[in-house]
Amino acid sequence: MTTKEDARAEISMLLPWYAAGTLGVAEARRVAEAIEQDPELAARLAEIREEATETLLLNESLGAPSRRAADKLFAAIDAEQASNPRPYKRKFNLPSWLTEKLARASPRTLLLAASAATLIIALQGGLLIGSISRDPAPGYRTASAPDSVITTGPQLLVNFAPSATVADIEAALKEAGGVIVDGPAAGIYRVQIGPANLDQAGIERVIQMLRDRPDIVRFVAPAS
Amino acid sequence: MAAQTATPDEVLISRIAAGDRLAMQVLFVRYQVRVYRFVLRLVRNEATAEDLISEVFLDVWRQAGKFEGRSSVSTWLLSIARFKALSSLRKRAESELDDGAAEAIEDDADTPEVVIQKKDKAAALRECLKALSAEHREIIDLVYYHEKSVEEAAMIIGIPENTVKTRLFYARKRLSELLRTAGIDRGWP
Numbered sequence: 001m002t003t004k005e006d007a008r009a010e011i012s013m014l015l016p017w018y019a020a021g022t023l024g025v026a027e028a029r030r031v032a033e034a035i036e037q038d039p040e041l042a043a044r045l046a047e048i049r050e051e052a053t054e055t056l057l058l059n060e061s062l063g064a065p066s067r068r069a070a071d072k073l074f075a076a077i078d079a080e081q082a083s084n085p086r087p088y089k090r091k092f093n094l095p096s097w098l099t100e101k102l103a104r105a106s107p108r109t110l111l112l113a114a115s116a117a118t119l120i121i122a123l124q125g126g127l128l129i130g131s132i133s134r135d136p137a138p139g140y141r142t143a144s145a146p147d148s149v150i151t152t153g154p155q156l157l158v159n160f161a162p163s164a165t166v167a168d169i170e171a172a173l174k175e176a177g178g179v180i181v182d183g184p185a186a187g188i189y190r191v192q193i194g195p196a197n198l199d200q201a202g203i204e205r206v207i208q209m210l211r212d213r214p215d216i217v218r219f220v221a222p223a224s
Numbered sequence: 225m226a227a228q229t230a231t232p233d234e235v236l237i238s239r240i241a242a243g244d245r246l247a248m249q250v251l252f253v254r255y256q257v258r259v260y261r262f263v264l265r266l267v268r269n270e271a272t273a274e275d276l277i278s279e280v281f282l283d284v285w286r287q288a289g290k291f292e293g294r295s296s297v298s299t300w301l302l303s304i305a306r307f308k309a310l311s312s313l314r315k316r317a318e319s320e321l322d323d324g325a326a327e328a329i330e331d332d333a334d335t336p337e338v339v340i341q342k343k344d345k346a347a348a349l350r351e352c353l354k355a356l357s358a359e360h361r362e363i364i365d366l367v368y369y370h371e372k373s374v375e376e377a378a379m380i381i382g383i384p385e386n387t388v389k390t391r392l393f394y395a396r397k398r399l400s401e402l403l404r405t406a407g408i409d410r411g412w413p
Contacts, residue, residue, distance in 0.1 A: 013389045013390075013392075013393055014389070016367050016368065016392055016396070017367065017373060017374060019368075020367055020368060020371050021371070022367075022371055022372065022373040022374075022376075023373070044412065047410055047412075048396075050345075050346075050349060051349065051353075051364070051368065051396070051399065052368040053346075054346055054349040054350045054353060055353060055364055055365065055368040055369050056368065056369055057350065058350050058353055058354070059261050059265070059365065059369045062260075062261045062264055062265070064256070064257045064260065065256055065257070065260040065270075065273070065274045065277055066274060068274055069256065069260070069274040069275075069277050069278050070252060070256070070278075072274075072275070072278040073252065073277075073278040073281050073282055074245075074248075074249075076278065076282050077245065077248065077282065077285055080285075080286075081243075081245075187371055
């Protein structure tokens with residue numbers, strides 16, 4: 001068994017992934033418990049969140065590729081197609097078909113489809129499963145803009161915590177008077193806050209309001 | 225607000241394998257910015273980065289039938305992008321620069337002294353992030369920006385998972401050293 005210092009060093013190494021929400025459930029719980037009992041780990045986590053925020057902003061500042069990249073790619077694809085045609089003919093593929101249907105299904109349909117898929121797997125393996133879980137796995141759901149999109153006003157770049165539910169995000173945005181107008185791009189959403197003439201102090205207030213919800217908002221910054 | 229109902233990446237890949245150009249367009253639109261930024265941070269040249277992302281997605285068009293789903297599509301894309309970027313850097317070093325010059329292009333950030341004058345911790349942190357070596361920038365970006373797990377980062381870089389953890393540890397340690405030079409002592413390492 002490791003010593004206390006070794007255990008702390010091991011947890012410390014995992015903090016960046018804990019901050020990013022990319023640890024497994026058991027490991028994330030272990031790290032969370034250690035942070036609760038160790039103020040130094042909590043301080044390091046705060047530093048890591050700052051690093052992550054600045055890394056996100058730095059990458060956001062890099063912009064996007066010009067149209068040239070797409071033109072070059074699709075010209076190359078067209079040239080290949082012309083010399084060696086690969087006519088699109090959709091073949092039936094069970095895993096892809098299931099994946100696509102599951103992605104488009106309503107929660108109720110999803111539940112039934114998940115059960116059916118589980119049954120197929122069980123039959124393929126020649127196994128008889130007495131009982132199967134009917135609960136769809138909890139997970140992060142991507143938000144999209146509601147119907148009433150504000151067309152003018154200051155915008156923020158927001159990254160939501162992976163553990164935040166759609167309801168959490170909806171409530172936080174409602175409180176802040178914001179709507180998602182774009183994203184996600186690398187996990188970052190563009191959130192518009194209104195009204196259009198909102199002054200700097202008002203923007204700062206909204207940012208602080210969102211920062212006060214670290215369980216929902218992982219980082220927030222004004223969009224340039 | 226509604227749950228995302230976009231076509232899953234894996235479905236797009238299977239359609240691309242069958243020659244569906246529209247699926248290719250959807251995948252390109254979905255990932256071009258992320259792949260571009262990842263490559264740009266490595267090669268530090270916008271025109272080269274744009275050329276490389278065209279090559280990355282052309283590889284996807286050609287190799288989609290071989291995608292086995294052992295990793296996520298985004299991890300696969302970043303793996304191809306990394307390979308292309310490093311090959312490009314190697315070619316550039318061979319044709320134009322000696323090793324010393326190649327090292328010199330690592331850092332186009334302000335010197336620590338300039339950073340000191342900025343006084344702003346966030347700005348200083350960004351400058352120090354820019355000043356990291358390519359290896360350290362890469363691991364920081366993969367974990368913080370591309371939100372890759374230990375396993376996924378290991379797959380993209382082609383190193384063991386423990387090395388991923390230690391590499392990020394040393395990248396952060398270097399970041400703290402640069403910050404200290406810039407007058408910001410985080411008390412670690």
